[in-house]
Amino acid sequence: METSYRLSAGEMDTLFAKLAENYLIYAPVRIHNGGRYALDDTIMYKEVTKYRDIEFHERSIFSMKEVLTPISQTLFYFTEEEFKEAKVKDERELLIFGRACDLNAVKIQDQIFLENGNEADFFYKRMRDKAHFVLMECTEQFDGCFCCSLGTNVTDLQEFSVSFRDEEAFVNVKDNEFATYFAEATPSDYEIKAPEENELQVDFPHLNNKEEYKRLVMHPMWAEYEKRCIGCGKCTIACSTCTCFTTKDVCYTENRNVGERKRTCTSCMLADFDTMAGGHCFRKTIGDRYRFKILHKVYAHDARFNTGAMCVGCGRCDADCPEQISYSETLHKINLALVEIRQEMASEAEMKQKEALHHV
Ligand code: SF4
Numbered sequence: 001m002e003t004s005y006r007l008s009a010g011e012m013d014t015l016f017a018k019l020a021e022n023y024l025i026y027a028p029v030r031i032h033n034g035g036r037y038a039l040d041d042t043i044m045y046k047e048v049t050k051y052r053d054i055e056f057h058e059r060s061i062f063s064m065k066e067v068l069t070p071i072s073q074t075l076f077y078f079t080e081e082e083f084k085e086a087k088v089k090d091e092r093e094l095l096i097f098g099r100a101c102d103l104n105a106v107k108i109q110d111q112i113f114l115e116n117g118n119e120a121d122f123f124y125k126r127m128r129d130k131a132h133f134v135l136m137e138c139t140e141q142f143d144g145c146f147c148c149s150l151g152t153n154v155t156d157l158q159e160f161s162v163s164f165r166d167e168e169a170f171v172n173v174k175d176n177e178f179a180t181y182f183a184e185a186t187p188s189d190y191e192i193k194a195p196e197e198n199e200l201q202v203d204f205p206h207l208n209n210k211e212e213y214k215r216l217v218m219h220p221m222w223a224e225y226e227k228r229c230i231g232c233g234k235c236t237i238a239c240s241t242c243t244c245f246t247t248k249d250v251c252y253t254e255n256r257n258v259g260e261r262k263r264t265c266t267s268c269m270l271a272d273f274d275t276m277a278g279g280h281c282f283r284k285t286i287g288d289r290y291r292f293k294i295l296h297k298v299y300a301h302d303a304r305f306n307t308g309a310m311c312v313g314c315g316r317c318d319a320d321c322p323e324q325i326s327y328s329e330t331l332h333k334i335n336l337a338l339v340e341i342r343q344e345m346a347s348e349a350e351m352k353q354k355e356a357l358h359h360v
């Protein structure tokens with residue numbers, strides 16, 4: 001049964017101290033002077049011990065995916081004869097604060113790491129099995145968000161939800177596992193509110209068949225990005241739903257037969273990302289790579305899982321691109337290209353029909 005409470009700042013401090021006994025708490029925090037330019041702050045996911053450290057009024061630059069899939073992690077240690085799995089450093093369960101779009105992004109990560117083939121990804125699963133989620137209510141919107149266009153403004157993936165108004169916290173507890181932490185709290189009639197409309201509305205493109213996809217791949221709309229995109233990969237590293245990684249063996253200087261295998265986050269936007277052992281490269285130009293990234297989100301993921309867009313409309317890619325390339329504007333251009341492609345296909349079908357009648 002869901003119950004709501006109102007907690008003062010002091011009660012929240014006590015709550016966090018109790019939660020920290022059993023959970024590692026991760027949330028977006030402000031890093032002073034940690035931004036792109038001198039004296040700029042940045043917002044990133046870190047372990048928190050006090051609720052006051054959580055940044056509620058700005059979107060984090062990187063998404064919460066780095067809690068489950070760190071930017072770099074050791075998978076196992078090896079010698080010539082054996083290997084040993086790298087242990088998780090803290091045995092406590094995880095309690096991760098995120099917005100509705102962030103929590104919906106976890107479902108997409110789950111598909112990629114747990115449901116993509118016969119074996120679930122061991123290292124993702126062991127973190128995911130420990131994860132509990134807290135929904136942070138969006139009381140304001142950020143530049144470039146379009147969750148309402150994708151239905152990711154709401155989520156069922158949370159144990160409890162929380163909203164801060166002035167110095168008070170309002171909490172709605174869904175999961176009985178957490179009810180005991182609120183036994184002394186004052187009940188409230190708080191109900192979580194989801195954003196109902198974003199300033200930016202996006203008509204997310206939907207492709208009807210593979211032929212439309214093939215023609216879209218060849219469409220001249222991608223040429224523009226050849227000049228504009230610098231292939232830095234920032235959009236994908238920040239993206240809530242991108243999951244590409246590379247693995248590398250690091251051998252120790254003292255003994256080259258001993259070392260560790262590391263998994264590091266990478267990006268389909270980087271040169272050489274898809275270069276094969278024999279030297280063949282599938283996407284040689286930046287324009288090719290940008291097209292691949294976008295069409296993976298629009299078409300390829302859905303073709304694989306049949307669950308719609310590989311995107312939750314968090315807007316981080318638009319906000320973080322140093323070349324100010326707008327993903328939402330690219331989606332708009334795809335819609336215009338699709339109108340052309342569908343007209344072209346309809347006229348070709350009409351021509352074929354006429355030719356067939358002519359031969360009768
Ligand atoms: S593609 Fe952009 S808007 Fe969509 S989930 Fe990734 S960062 Fe967010």
Ligand code: SF4
Nearest residue numbers: 229230232233235321
């Ligand atoms: S779209 Fe922007 S952020 Fe992404 S690789 Fe190109 S320049 Fe970098």
